[in-house]
Amino acid sequence: MLRERQIMRIHYITGLAALFVVAVHILMRLIMPFHMSLQYSNVIANYHNLPYVVLLESILVLLAIHGFNGLRIILLELRQNRTWENGVTISTIAAMIAIIAFGTRTIIIANGLGVV
Amino acid sequence: MRTSNRRGLFKTAEEDRNNREGLKGWLNPARYGWERVSYWLQRLTGLFLLIYFIGHIYETSSLTGGAGAWNAMLQFTETPWGHLFLILVIGTSTYHSTNGIRLIFTEAGRGLGRPGRPDYPYDALSLNYRQKSGIWIALILAAVAMFYGGNVLFGGD
Amino acid sequence: MSGIIKKISMLRTGSKHERSEKSLRGRSSIVLRVYRANKAVGDSAHYDTFDVPIQRWTTVLDALLYAKSYKDTSIGIRYSCRMASCGSCGMKINGIPRLACYTNVSEMESGVISCEPLTNFPLIRDLVTDFHQFFSHHKSVRPYIINQNADLRDRKELSEFIQSPRDVDEYLQSSYCIKCGLCYSACPTVATDTKFPGPQALAQAYRYSADTRDTGSREDMKAIDDKHGIWRCHFAGSCSSVCPKGVDPALGIQLLRGHMMSFSKHNKKIAELKHHSHGNQIT
Numbered sequence: 001m002l003r004e005r006q007i008m009r010i011h012y013i014t015g016l017a018a019l020f021v022v023a024v025h026i027l028m029r030l031i032m033p034f035h036m037s038l039q040y041s042n043v044i045a046n047y048h049n050l051p052y053v054v055l056l057e058s059i060l061v062l063l064a065i066h067g068f069n070g071l072r073i074i075l076l077e078l079r080q081n082r083t084w085e086n087g088v089t090i091s092t093i094a095a096m097i098a099i100i101a102f103g104t105r106t107i108i109i110a111n112g113l114g115v116v
Numbered sequence: 117m118r119t120s121n122r123r124g125l126f127k128t129a130e131e132d133r134n135n136r137e138g139l140k141g142w143l144n145p146a147r148y149g150w151e152r153v154s155y156w157l158q159r160l161t162g163l164f165l166l167i168y169f170i171g172h173i174y175e176t177s178s179l180t181g182g183a184g185a186w187n188a189m190l191q192f193t194e195t196p197w198g199h200l201f202l203i204l205v206i207g208t209s210t211y212h213s214t215n216g217i218r219l220i221f222t223e224a225g226r227g228l229g230r231p232g233r234p235d236y237p238y239d240a241l242s243l244n245y246r247q248k249s250g251i252w253i254a255l256i257l258a259a260v261a262m263f264y265g266g267n268v269l270f271g272g273d
Numbered sequence: 274m275s276g277i278i279k280k281i282s283m284l285r286t287g288s289k290h291e292r293s294e295k296s297l298r299g300r301s302s303i304v305l306r307v308y309r310a311n312k313a314v315g316d317s318a319h320y321d322t323f324d325v326p327i328q329r330w331t332t333v334l335d336a337l338l339y340a341k342s343y344k345d346t347s348i349g350i351r352y353s354c355r356m357a358s359c360g361s362c363g364m365k366i367n368g369i370p371r372l373a374c375y376t377n378v379s380e381m382e383s384g385v386i387s388c389e390p391l392t393n394f395p396l397i398r399d400l401v402t403d404f405h406q407f408f409s410h411h412k413s414v415r416p417y418i419i420n421q422n423a424d425l426r427d428r429k430e431l432s433e434f435i436q437s438p439r440d441v442d443e444y445l446q447s448s449y450c451i452k453c454g455l456c457y458s459a460c461p462t463v464a465t466d467t468k469f470p471g472p473q474a475l476a477q478a479y480r481y482s483a484d485t486r487d488t489g490s491r492e493d494m495k496a497i498d499d500k501h502g503i504w505r506c507h508f509a510g511s512c513s514s515v516c517p518k519g520v521d522p523a524l525g526i527q528l529l530r531g532h533m534m535s536f537s538k539h540n541k542k543i544a545e546l547k548h549h550s551h552g553n554q555i556t
């Protein structure tokens with residue numbers, strides 16, 4: 001089991017790393033007029049660009065870990081008994097995995113789609 | 117000591133919760149100074165961003181349905197209300213990440229000063245203006261980012 | 274929103290006691306609003322109000338004792354030293370945890386002063402609360418010096434530790450804690466988390482681990498490196514803003530966290546023992 005201090009280190013590191021990748025992700029919306037950047041063809045083109053795909057996947061993983069660990073912290077502080085604590089740990093990890101799986105599915109499928 | 121008779125998921129700990137302030141006290145951040153406000157906002161913005169993050173993953177999953185589904189989703193999000201929501205996301209994420217950096221330093225004991233020999237009236241060293249100004253900077257940056265985002269989103273094409 | 278901002282900045286401008294030494298504004302009496310409840314006899318919570326004459330030097334404790342002496346002898350209060358040393362008279366005064374004996378009525382903005390029992394402590398009666406959990410959290414961090422060499426029972430010679438003033442400064446202010454519980458009452462994590470040791474206990478964990486006489490490591494303790502341990506502090510600073518003794522629990526907690534994360538260096542030198550021979554002692 002991870003010690004709580006290691007989890008906290010992970011929380012800080014994922015937060016900091018997310019700051020950088022999210023900044024790049026948002027800049028992508030600004031290198032061309034915002035509305036154009038959201039056109040289907042432009043978005044699908046993004047998903048064919050391997051560095052960008054890596055960027056998206058890392059945002060997904062980093063924020064899922066950081067965000068759901070944050071939620072776990074908040075919920076643990078609310079109530080203290082074995083059932084609740086185990087429930088919180090299991091469900092936040094499950095949610096973390098689910099969101100990563102779902103997001104990855106989008107990335108893989110969009111990557112396989114042809115540009116119209 | 118009295119013990120609670122609630123069972124299962126909502127059972128309280130062995131210790132008595134009697135007279136704990138609970139969430140009710142948590143909701144009012146204005147009693148103890150800026151650090152308490154910073155903590156309160158960090159939590160609310162963190163939760164808000166988590167909800168946005170989940171929504172955003174759902175929103176982009178419409179890509180897998182082809183151009184039609186994607187455009188239908190855009191029709192829903194690319195509206196004045198959708199843009200207002202995005203501006204809120206810009207503000208909260210700017211605040212959360214800037215104050216997050218401040219917290220990474222302070223929670224590691226940086227910028228709080230060295231312990232010493234306090235004198236009357238014993239004002240706390242850790243609540244100094246050096247680290248407190250980080251909260252103000254985060255708030256100002258959030259306002260600036262929201263203003264800029266508003267210009268991009270509402271400022272014509 | 275602007276109201277909130279005004280309230281916050283009012284709280285933190287100027288030091289705690291300069292804040293409103295603005296005199297009594299010509300007042301010669303105040304109204305005390307005292308929380309009353311004796312649940313043991315089925316008495317439900319209510320407030321009693323008392324008109325109390327005041328002087329420039331009247332503290333909230335003085336005012337309460339006046340009410341107890343001349344108006345209603347059944348008011349339940351706990352106090353002893355009347356000089357911010359014993360830590361018994363903590364209560365919520367106008368919504369904020371303070372020591373009644375250390376709060377002058379002139380510091381309060383209004384002519385009505387409300388006294389309520391400390392939140393986060395189980396209520397016993399009126400203004401008196403139960404410190405049981407609080408003390409057991411305190412004990413859980415082993416708040417004493419751990420050092421095998423310090424056991425003098427089977428040593429004939431007297432020995433003492435050598436500490437420089439700088440070594441002392443590392444922990445001195447944390448050792449001023451009087452266990453009044455104000456910080457514990459103000460803490461937003463303690464408000465919902467019964468297993469969180471709270472600012473007082475964690476500040477004592479810092480106090481002993483920063484002491485060069487101490488060889489025991491508290492950093493691996495269950496109470497500290499746990500999911501309800503030191504990491505549940507989010508630096509909301511409320512503890513330090515109410516502490517009447519300048520302990521600044523938030524400072525100690527963050528310093529200890531830094532050491533535990535190895536973000537800051539913590540190569541504490543253990544103090545040496547100075548040996549005295551019998552000859553020296555006699556002269």
Ligand code: HEM
Nearest residue numbers: 015016018019067070159162163165166169213216219507
């Ligand atoms: C991008 C830069 C970010 C940084 C530097 C950052 C940093 C932090 C820090 C330092 C904390 C405080 C932990 C504590 O007080 O103990 C925190 C809490 C949290 N963050 Fe982030 N964060 C970032 C982005 C995000 C995002 C995008 C989300 C949403 C998915 C998020 C969700 C949360 C949540 C839910 C919490 C828990 C709040 C709490 O414990 O009070 N964070 N973050």
Ligand code: SF4
Nearest residue numbers: 450451453454456516
């Ligand atoms: S740290 Fe300060 S507020 Fe907390 S119990 Fe000790 S003296 Fe009281």
Ligand code: FES
Nearest residue numbers: 354355360362374
């Ligand atoms: S009576 Fe001793 S601290 Fe107030």
